[in-house]
Amino acid sequence: MGLEAALWRAVAVYRWAALGYAAILIVKNSGGYRHPMGGWAVLAVMTAWTAYAMFAFAVPRRRGWPLLAADMAVTAGCLIATAWVETSGNLSDGNPTLPVSWVAAAILSWAVSGGKRYGIAAAGVLAAANLLVHVLAGSHGATPTTINGVVLLFLAGLVVGHVVKLALQAEARLARAVELESATRERERLARRIHDSVLQVLAMVQRRGGELGGEAAELGRLAGEQEAALRALIGGAPSAVLPPPSGPGGGRPADLCPLLTRYASTSVTVSTPASAVALPEAAAREIEAAVAAALDNVRRHAGDAARAWVLLEDGAGEVTVSVRDDGPGMPPGRLEEAAADGRLGVVQSIRGRIRDLGGTVSIVSAPGEGTEIEMTVPGARADRP
Template sequence: MGFEAPLWRALAVFRIAALLYAGSLILRNVDEYRSQAGGWTVLAVMVAWTAYTVYGYADPARRRWPLLAADLAVAAGCLLATAWVERPERIAAGVPTLTMAWVAAPVLAWAVSGGKRRGSAAAAAIGAASIAVHGIAGRGFMPTQATFNGVVLVFLAGFVVGHVAELGIEAEARLARAIELEAATRERERLARRIHDSVLQVLALVQRRGGELGGEAAELGRLAGEQEAALRTLIGSRPRPGERERPGADADADLGALLNAHAGAAVTVSAPAGAVPVPARAAWEIDAAVAAALDNVRRHCPPGTRAWVLLEDDPQAVTVSVRDDGPGMPAGRVAEAEAAGRLGISQSIKGRIRDLGGTVAIVSAPGEGTEIEMTVPRARLTAA
């Protein structure tokens, strides 16, 4: 149902109640008006518009600018009509406007739909119309104390209701994310139990028997041990932050938690103890670049090659280094690969980081391994 639905229903009740009160005052004072026909006309417009808005706002698809703007315009028009319907001396004496509290309904609608800023803007428009009534009636722009009090109350209503609506919508979104995370965690735990009872036990057995047999079986046992360690790390980690918002999410993700998922028997990940918040889209791109670098290590380096991932976070930039103890690369190897159409480093690593506004430095020499350092300025991460 959502948090907003009860607010819109309460607003519909407010409109009807405010209409009944304003209508009773018009019926009681119509004989005192300068234009009785004008009073009846304003009342008819208020009744018709109340019926239409109660119907219109009931559908979320119609709660958009056309209806919101028309709502505010009709309320302001009925309010301004007081200057022609009422007698100037009665306005000067501080009699209520024709609309009374009914005029606050569009302010509350704007507040519920867009928060305290939009509610305050609508309240400012209604306040200006209230003050203009006195100018049109011939008293200049000097409102009475009652008019001033009404303007302040409408402004406070728009601000407070808008603030409450913002808090409620944010709380609802957090609750939805918490429910999704709980469901994902339960599913992960269920899969972890099944994997532990089957796959992990088989891998552990292969590792132990391979070591006992020696030769090629020992190599198979070593690979099984690495996969067992990697699988244990995977099923033991929490769901990736921002995973359900990908792509283009506005929320932050913990880059350290993403990179920790790559840890295994041959990969060591070092990250700050605390969270490293990065916009989710940028975090996924950096994580994908690291995954591409580790994939290069697995494909192009001998078995047993180790890799180290280091995440550094400071106020100016986020830096991720991927280093291995493999055979290294001769000078110009990356350029040759790009010229030959092999774009793994060029696109999967450099391209991703370049799109984020960062830089990539590659240091390698035969027999000395390879280090890829990816740096993205914090200012560019925020823009991403």
């Protein structure tokens, strides 16, 4: 049973316990009511709704606005019925309303469903209904007992809503930590097997290819690159635990670090922060694609012998990724000429992607000095708690 299911079960238990207390008071005070049968009718409604709510809230797909609104309507109706059943004199003397503490069950339901904001909103509705009882009954204003009850309603909505939110976040982080631990153990198991087989074969191919020369040397170089990339993949530190989505439509966060480190090889050096760089998954994939396009340009225009460096920086409110190479560089106006000729690789694959994310691209190059492409995406911390 998950934490959320346990919370709803606790609310159901509270409903029954509070119903029992209300029933005792109604039985005790029914002789002094203006309409005794009205008190029994309200108790019957409370009992029926408690039984229905226990089963209705147990099903996750039913815990939406219709059920929450119905819960609030029934609770407020039973509360306001006190003005018709009870006498104004009894209310002025401090007698409780018919539902007594049963009304707090609706506040707990709203708080568990939507946090402290929902809890406070529900408390406000029932506090207004509580005060309306005294107005309709013609009593001499709200008594200290009524004021204390209203304050307790607001405290219940605030505290329970806040605690529920913290508990659900803690459960999500624990689940992510367990998932991460399982992934780490699996990675270690695979790393041991790969180290004993694949890595040794790749190292042997690289060594023998270098000794034979010719086409075998090229094969050895490719094997060396794959060995380095595989070592970086299985030897990299696990990603830090990412926070849950902050709200509807925010998307699952993704760590940009492992998306970029997969491009590490003997000719490409990738440097990333030690902690996770969390971005919405769609944005992280677009940045990865832009980096892949930049590295592809290095291979095509600078040759296989060129080296490239990828640097990821997580600043205050922005993420910056730079791709630098030691190739021949570009003369001034080269990109503009390529765009005019219809070759839009850099414009569409790099600048277009980053522009769609609300970022900027800076390209610095000169003949004989290589090329550096700096991509900056603002608002990188917007999805963090």
